[in-house]
Amino acid sequence: IRKNTYWKCKVQKFIYRHIPITYWLLNYSKEDAFCDVVAGVTICLTMVPQSIAYASLANLSPEFGLNSAFMGCFIYVFFGTIKEVVIGPSSLMALLTLEFTHDLNADFVILLCFICGIVELAMGLLKLGFIVELISSPVVSGFTSATSIIIIFSQIKGLLGVNFKSKGFIDNLMHLIKNITDIQHADFILGIGCIILLLILRQMKDIPISGRVPSKQIVKKLLWFLSISRNAMVVVIGSGISAYYINSGGKPPFITTNIVQSGLPQIQFPPVSSKLGNTTIDFPIMVQKLGSGIVVIPIVSILANVAIAKAFKEGPIDATQEMITLALANIFGSFVQSMPTSGAFTRSAVISASGVRTPLAGLYSASLTLLSLKFLAPYFHLIPRSTLSAILITAVIFLIDVKIFFSLWKNSKFDLSCLMCTLLCCVFLGVEIGLLIGITLSLSRLIYLFMRPVIKVEKFKKQYGSFIQVTPKIGLFFPTMDILSRLITEVALNEGMGVLPIVIDCTHFVGLDYTAAKVMYI
Numbered sequence: 001i002r003k004n005t006y007w008k009c010k011v012q013k014f015i016y017r018h019i020p021i022t023y024w025l026l027n028y029s030k031e032d033a034f035c036d037v038v039a040g041v042t043i044c045l046t047m048v049p050q051s052i053a054y055a056s057l058a059n060l061s062p063e064f065g066l067n068s069a070f071m072g073c074f075i076y077v078f079f080g081t082i083k084e085v086v087i088g089p090s091s092l093m094a095l096l097t098l099e100f101t102h103d104l105n106a107d108f109v110i111l112l113c114f115i116c117g118i119v120e121l122a123m124g125l126l127k128l129g130f131i132v133e134l135i136s137s138p139v140v141s142g143f144t145s146a147t148s149i150i151i152i153f154s155q156i157k158g159l160l161g162v163n164f165k166s167k168g169f170i171d172n173l174m175h176l177i178k179n180i181t182d183i184q185h186a187d188f189i190l191g192i193g194c195i196i197l198l199l200i201l202r203q204m205k206d207i208p209i210s211g212r213v214p215s216k217q218i219v220k221k222l223l224w225f226l227s228i229s230r231n232a233m234v235v236v237i238g239s240g241i242s243a244y245y246i247n248s249g250g251k252p253p254f255i256t257t258n259i260v261q262s263g264l265p266q267i268q269f270p271p272v273s274s275k276l277g278n279t280t281i282d283f284p285i286m287v288q289k290l291g292s293g294i295v296v297i298p299i300v301s302i303l304a305n306v307a308i309a310k311a312f313k314e315g316p317i318d319a320t321q322e323m324i325t326l327a328l329a330n331i332f333g334s335f336v337q338s339m340p341t342s343g344a345f346t347r348s349a350v351i352s353a354s355g356v357r358t359p360l361a362g363l364y365s366a367s368l369t370l371l372s373l374k375f376l377a378p379y380f381h382l383i384p385r386s387t388l389s390a391i392l393i394t395a396v397i398f399l400i401d402v403k404i405f406f407s408l409w410k411n412s413k414f415d416l417s418c419l420m421c422t423l424l425c426c427v428f429l430g431v432e433i434g435l436l437i438g439i440t441l442s443l444s445r446l447i448y449l450f451m452r453p454v455i456k457v458e459k460f461k462k463q464y465g466s467f468i469q470v471t472p473k474i475g476l477f478f479p480t481m482d483i484l485s486r487l488i489t490e491v492a493l494n495e496g497m498g499v500l501p502i503v504i505d506c507t508h509f510v511g512l513d514y515t516a517a518k519v520m521y522i
Contacts, residue, residue, distance in 0.1 A: 018321060021078050024358055032357040039356035040364025042228060043086055046350050047073075047365060048372050049231040050395065052257070052380065053388040054089040056158075057151065058097040058339055060106060061258055062380045063373065065089045067265050068113075068338040070369040072329045073362035079325040080359040084312040085305065086347040087329045087362075091396045092304060093297070093340045095147050095154075099431055100293030102167060106337070107274035112290050112297070113340045114270040117330030119298040124323035132303045138408060138415040139438035140303065141401045142422030146434060148396040149427060158389030159195075161187025161255055169427050186253035190241070191386030194234045198394040201230035228350050231391050238387035239379060246382075255385045262377035264370060265336040296432045301326060301342035308343040312352060346395060418442050453480055457491055459500075468495055471505040 016023040047069050055065030072087030080087075101108045123129065150169050156176060157164065161184025166172035205227035209220045226233070242252040272283040287294065305326050309317045329341055351361060408416035418441050426434025454473040460466065468491055472484065488502055 017318070018324070019078060020081050020321075021359070025360075028358065028360070033360075035355045035357045036361040037364050039351050039354035040361040041368065042225075042354040043347060043351045043361065044365045044368040044372075045229040045232040047086070047088055047347060048369060049235040049388075049391060050346075051089050051369075052235075052383065053231075053391045053395075054091060054094040055339065056257070056385070056388045057091065057094040057154065057392055058089075058109070059102065060097075060109060060339060062260050062383075063265065063377065064106070064109070064337060064339050066369055066373050067336045068333055068341045070366040070373070071333040071336055071338055072341045073366035073369070075329040075332055076325060077359050077362045077366075079321070079328060080362070081318050081321050081325075082309050082313050083356050083359050083361070084348045084352045085308055085322075085343045085359075086351055086365070087305075087326065087341050087343055088347065089339055090304070090342050090344040091151055091392065091399075092144070092147055092344075093301060093342050095151055096293065096297050096300060096431060097339050098154075100290055100297070102165070104289060105274060105276065107271040108286060108290060109339050110270050110334050110337055111272070111274075111286055112293060113330050113338050114334035115287070115290070115294045116298045116301065116340045117327045117332075117334065119294060120302060120323055120327035120330060123298065123302065124320050124327055127320055129302065129306065129319040129323055132299065132306055134443060135303060135439055136415070136418065136442040138404070138412075138419040139422050139435070139442050140307070141404050142419040142438055143300075143426055143431070143435050145400045146423045146426030147431060148399045149423075150431070151396045152393050155389035155392050158255075158385045159188060159191035159393075160184065161386065163255075168430060184254065187255060187384070187386040190238065190254055190384055191390050194238065194387050194390035195394055197234055197237075198230050198390060201227050201233065202394070203227075224353075228353070231395075234387055234390065235383055238384040239382040242382040242384060252382075252384070257381050257383045257385060257388070259381040260377045262374065264374055267335050268337075270334040292432050296435065297340050300435070301330075301340065304342045304344075308345060308348050311345070312348055345399075414445060450480060452483065455484065455487055457487070457495075459495060467501045467503050468492070469503045469505050471508065473508050 048066065051065030051069040052062040053065075055062050055068075058064070069088040072089075076085065076087045097109060097112065101112060123131070153169060153176075154166075154172055157172075157179075160176075160179075160182075162176075162179040162182050164175045164179060166175050204223045207223055209216050209223075242254075242256055245252045272286070274281050274286060281289070302323055305322055306317070306319055309319070309322055326342065330338070333339075333341060354361075404419065405416070408419060418438055421441055422434050422438030424434075425437045429437075456471040456473070458469045458471070460469055470484075470488060470491065472480070488504075492500070492502055
């Protein structure tokens with residue numbers, strides 16, 4: 001009986017950990033349901049227009065963004081551990097997707113989503129979450145700021161109403177200069193107007209309204225609702241203007257989104273072959289063309305999710321479970337034609353402010369997203385491209401961390417150099433190269449500490465005789481041995497006169513490798 005009880009407890013604990021809904025749903029109340037419905041509807045008003053914009057950023061049709069949104073939310077309901085995390089398309093994932101698939105078709109995006117999920121799942125099962133901890137905060141800040149700058153410049157063409165394809169920041173800048181005379185005034189006016197309106201609406205929630213009079217509380221709630229639904233509002237306004245021109249028998253004076261087929265996505269296996277022009281590409285070549293994206297995107301998405309989890313969760317987080325959940329969202333998302341997904345700070349902030357109680361809010365958000373795919377897709381072609389550009393620009397401009405520059409200037413010039421190097425390399429050389437250089441530069445400091453540890457030398461005189469004590473402040477590893485050997489030799493000859501014994505104090509040791517042990521033995 002004891003054995004059966006033991007295994008029953010083990011299985012129950014395993015299920016509670018890896019399928020958290022089985023635990024918290026037992027105590028789910030009507031109040032929780034009401035709060036989650038409000039939060040789910042609220043986040044949907046933010047997520048639907050943003051998903052369309054992120055798909056546009058990745059050069060994909062709107063349904064890719066919406067497919068990613070509903071599947072990510074749905075999976076997180078069952079496997080997620082933090083109520084504020086909302087899995088879906090993000091500006092960072094869209095930019096990285098564009099970076100690795102800009103010359104390829106949508107089949108490669110779907111396959112990339114699937115492979116990213118497999119890589120994330122492997123990292124989760126092998127508990128490799130510590131890898132993201134090797135990426136320092138200045139490097140993350142530089143990477144995030146760089147991607148925000150790249151996104152802003154990539155959306156200027158949408159604001160100006162010009163059409164061209166570009167590869168990277170420099171190429172985009174050159175094309176902008178080349179096409180500066182082709183500016184469409186209607187797109188520019190509408191885009192700037194949307195940016196101004198979005199920024200005004202963003203600040204409305206922060207208007208101070210004191211007092212607990214019911215009328216003031218209603219006004220405060222109304223301003224907050226208008227603020228968080230600002231993306232949906234500008235999409236409706238822009239689409240309304242397009243509809244007015246069409247109903248008047250004319251054509252909108254600005255560029256609009258491509259026509260989208262209505263209906264729910266078909267469930268099918270990710271493509272293992274595709275056609276580029278007249279050439280059929282099989283699976284190995286497809287993976288080869290995706291390049292380092294199959295590694296870079298999973299690491300960045302895990303990094304984003306862990307950062308959001310740490311920001312909103314009080315107490316320890318289950319990083320392994322979060323990685324597995326993100327992996328499942330991408331794997332299952334690829335079966336409904338999704339792009340790579342992750343969490344996003346903007347969505348987490350909105351759903352947190354909406355009073356979310358449990359991850360079940362994602363179910364309501366996913367349901368509304370599916371309804372929009374079913375019934376609103378025929379109207380997506382009315383959305384002006386400049387409106388989507390305005391949504392993207394106002395979403396990412398606040399991700400540029402300016403305060404950290406001044407803080408690092410005062411406190412750590414080395415960390416500032418890591419940040420600046422990451423930022424500049426990401427902008428001018430490519431995001432994957434910039435991130436790799438930033439990580440390498442940041443890790444070089446840790447390697448230097450192992451190669452040049454602080455070593456304290458003291459001379460003691462006891463009843464039983466004199467000796468020299470050498471105290472390394474860190475463990476002995478092979479990069480340290482040359483300097484330690486030279487130091488011991490110098491101390492033995494100069495201070496010990498070749499006769500005093502040398503004692504190595506191992507109090508502060510954190511480790512000892514084979515090379516160090518061999519040198520000490522010799």
